[in-house]
Every structure is written in structure tokens, then in C-alpha cells.
């Protein structure tokens with residue numbers, strides 16, 4: 659029997675899950691004329707395929723730096739890092755991940771469709787294929803019917819959903835998100851949290867997510883990585899005890915509140 663004859667679940671059970679991200683003793687020091695900034699100190703972190711990991715911590719603790727280093731947007735000063743088993747640079751060239759920035763970062767002169775199509779065109783895909791994929795991704799984030807609009811004709815939440823569709827367009831194995839919903843009002847944020855959670859449940863793509871919000875981290879994550887500032891360190895990694903299938907009502911349950919409490923305590927510990 660060939661592996662391809664096995665049901666998907668059997669293959670998953672037979673092959674140990676590969677690591678999506680492996681960080682060992684990573685340090686990032688930003689050079690500065692007066693005093694260098696030790697942004698990350700001795701970071702050890704492993705992320706398995708299909709996990710939803712949140713990095714949470716106070717402003718300046720190095721969340722963005724860690725995400726950028728994993729994404730090959732920032733070099734590490736020492737230590738090692740593997741993304742899907744290869745260097746972050748090789749993973750970037752292989753288009754292993756999609757990146758969603760804090761602000762939507764869409765091209766205002768391009769339509770929604772043209773924005774999502776762009777990375778596919780850069781990748782050398784044909785026009786018809788690119789458009790088909792882009793339309794499919796827009797539908798998945800609930801934006802069917804908006805493809806001909808320009809970014810400025812959409813709300814902030816819709817623009818951020820276009821960014822997510824764009825990041826998912828070339829089917830990356832890892833989705834990296836740097837506080838994607840931080841600038842949105844709470845109701846929009848709740849809705850997008852719910853949609854992102856459903857997307858993760860459907861596709862089980864690996865997600866590395868940066869947030870300031872305890873509720874967001876607890877609602878979305880399978881593991882929560884708590885960081886502390888100056889220099890940025892990991893103080894605790896908390897496994898979620900919540901079921902994979904989640905709805906917003908879960909936030910009122912004792913399990914959710916207990917997890918939120920544990921994250922808050924770890925954040926406070928990191929300050930001492």
C-alpha cells in the first residue's frame with residue numbers, strides 16, 4: 659500500500675508532526691550609538707505544524723522582533739532558527755509563510771482583487787489562475803462581491819480581511835500575524851477573531867500571532883507564549899485547555915477565565 663492510499667488521518671498518525679518553527683537560544687541586539695537594545699534574550703521556542711501560537715507581552719518586549727526574525731525580516735545576533743526545517747531565509751524564498759502586518763498595507767490604487775492577485779503574479783502564476791485563487795480566498799474571508807472595490811472604499815476590518823486573503827493566497831504553511839486587529843473596534847475585532855478561529859479550524863494551518871490582548875490570545879490559541887521586556891524573554895508557555903472548536907460565548911466560561919487569569923499572572927510575574 660502506498661502512503662497515498664492511506665486515509666489522511668492515518669498518515670497524520672504514522673508520521674510525527676514536523677516542527678513548523680524551531681528557535682534555539684536566539685538573541686537579537688539592535689545596534690545603537692548610545693546603548694545597544696537587547697530586544698530578545700535566549701529565546702527557545704518550538705511550534706508544531708497546525709498549532710495556533712500567540713506571543714503576548716507588554717509593549718517593547720520583542721514580540722514583533724521575534725515574529726520578524728522567524729519571517730526573515732530581521733537577522734538574529736546569535737542562536738539558531740528553523741522554519742519548516744530550513745533557515746528563515748530559505749523558508750521565505752520557498753514562500754512557506756504569509757505575513758499580515760499591524761496595518762493592512764494594501765495598495766490604494768489597486769482594487770481588492772488586484773491586491774490579492776499581486777503576490778501570485780509575482781510568483782509567476784498565470785492571470786486566470788491567479789484571479790481564480792484570489793476570488794476563492796476573498797470568498798473564504800467573507801468578501802465575495804467586494805473584489806472590484808478599492809481599499810479606501812472598505813472599512814478597516816474589511817481591509818484587514820483583504821490582507822489575510824492576500825497572505826493566504828499562495829497557500830502558505832504558516833501564517834504570521836502581527837497584531838492584525840489591534841486598530842479595530844471591539845465588535846469588529848470579535849467578529850474577525852471568530853472568523854480567524856473558524857478558518858484555523860477548517861484548515862489547521864500553523865499560525866504565529868502577536869497580540870496585546872489577553873482575551874484574544876486565550877480565545878484563539880492552542881498555546882500562549884508570555885514574554886517580558888528588557889531584554890525580551892519568554893516567561894511562560896501556557897497550553898490551552900479549551901476545545902479546538904470555539905465560539906465567542908466560551909469567553910464567559912470558568913475555563914476561559916481561569917486561562918486568562920493564568921496569562922495575566924504570568925504577565926505580572928514578567929514585570930518583577
Ligand SMILES: Nc1ncnc2c1ncn2[C@@H]1O[C@H](COP(=O)(O)OP(=O)(O)OP(=O)(O)O)[C@@H](O)[C@H]1O
Pocket residue numbers: 688689690695696697715716717718719720721722723724870890
Ligand atoms: N530597528 C530597531 N532599532 C533599534 N531598536 C529597535 C528596533 N526595532 C525595535 N527596537 C526595540 O526593540 C525592543 C523590542 O521591540 P518590538 O517592536 O519587537 O516590541 P513589541 O513587543 O513588538 O512592541 P509593541 O507591542 O509595542 O509592538 C523595543 O525596546 C524597541 O524599542
